[in-house]
Amino acid sequence: MPVSLQTLLERSVKNMGSGIHPVIKESALEMIKRAYEEGIYVQISAGYRSMEEQAKLYGQGRLGYSYNGKNYSNMSKPKVTNAKPGQSYHNFGLAIDYFISSDDGRRGLWTVNDQWRRVAEIGKELGFNWGGDWKHFKDYPHLEMAGGLSYSQLQSGKRPSLTSKVSGTYTPPERKVAPEVIKKESLSKNNGDPIIKAIQKTLNSRYNAKLDIDGLNKTKMKTALIKGLQTELNKQFKAGLDVDGKWGTKTKAAVRNVRKGAKGNITYIVQAMLYIKDYNPKGVDGHFGDGTESAVRAFQRANRLDVDEIVGKTTFAKLFGS
Ligand SMILES: [Zn+2]
Numbered sequence: 001m002p003v004s005l006q007t008l009l010e011r012s013v014k015n016m017g018s019g020i021h022p023v024i025k026e027s028a029l030e031m032i033k034r035a036y037e038e039g040i041y042v043q044i045s046a047g048y049r050s051m052e053e054q055a056k057l058y059g060q061g062r063l064g065y066s067y068n069g070k071n072y073s074n075m076s077k078p079k080v081t082n083a084k085p086g087q088s089y090h091n092f093g094l095a096i097d098y099f100i101s102s103d104d105g106r107r108g109l110w111t112v113n114d115q116w117r118r119v120a121e122i123g124k125e126l127g128f129n130w131g132g133d134w135k136h137f138k139d140y141p142h143l144e145m146a147g148g149l150s151y152s153q154l155q156s157g158k159r160p161s162l163t164s165k166v167s168g169t170y171t172p173p174e175r176k177v178a179p180e181v182i183k184k185e186s187l188s189k190n191n192g193d194p195i196i197k198a199i200q201k202t203l204n205s206r207y208n209a210k211l212d213i214d215g216l217n218k219t220k221m222k223t224a225l226i227k228g229l230q231t232e233l234n235k236q237f238k239a240g241l242d243v244d245g246k247w248g249t250k251t252k253a254a255v256r257n258v259r260k261g262a263k264g265n266i267t268y269i270v271q272a273m274l275y276i277k278d279y280n281p282k283g284v285d286g287h288f289g290d291g292t293e294s295a296v297r298a299f300q301r302a303n304r305l306d307v308d309e310i311v312g313k314t315t316f317a318k319l320f321g322s
Helices: 005-016 022-037 051-058 114-125 151-155 179-190 194-207 219-237 249-254 265-276 290-302 313-321
Strands: 042-046 095-101 142-144
Touching (some): 005 022, 022 042, 022 095, 095 114, 194 219, 219 249, 219 265, 219 313, 249 313, 265 313, 290 313
Antiparallel strands (some): 042 095, 095 142
């Protein structure tokens, strides 16, 4: 049974916190409702964040960081934000972050795909600015409405007067489709994807993967890619891994950083995995160039990883292990 609208709304209200601006809250809930009508299950993961909570986030992955005399450095977690306390609209209850929920409401799906972008469109119709539109640091889950006020204006106590667009006219999309139909459509669109076919052929010849050359992205592909990775790690670095196609701690320990300029079969496997996860590296060819770099960047942003464009252990784990 699909997750109910009520559940998505309740969880979102809780995650937005009591410090959220009422117009942001109303608009966020309306966005969830409109998306739900289109068969997109969206949930808000964050809203208001106190200065202390921001300090805690900023302190992740930063040595010796303190705020108001208190130590907030936490090196056991990766860097997640460049915003110090007071440098995020979340600190003033003027921003939210969203993600797509799995149909059963049990998992968050962080892939920036058509559904994700559609939610951003709905958010923008309601007056939000979307972090995915930013030129430099794209923040795909992020929506904000600040009424033109800067951080320093807000820090000095100014508050925006926001107008809710919720009661305004809403034009539903011309074609409403049930989630089952969307799934079938994307499946048939993938049918015969020549890039996936080429990956299947390569995995068969390089690693004897025995995949059907059907251009369909199936679970088997992921297993075959992990097997390929394990084979390469054994061959190139004498890692001594079982080639079982399962992502685990041993495989994670054996991977090396893959970054721009890298060439070879491991780069190929990374590109293939990015591609089947909907992050097109613009060429699955074993050469880590600009296209791969921007695919890695988008993947890291969408998964809230440290955006360094390097496929290191954490990024490998997110790509291959989930
Ligand atoms: Zn945000």
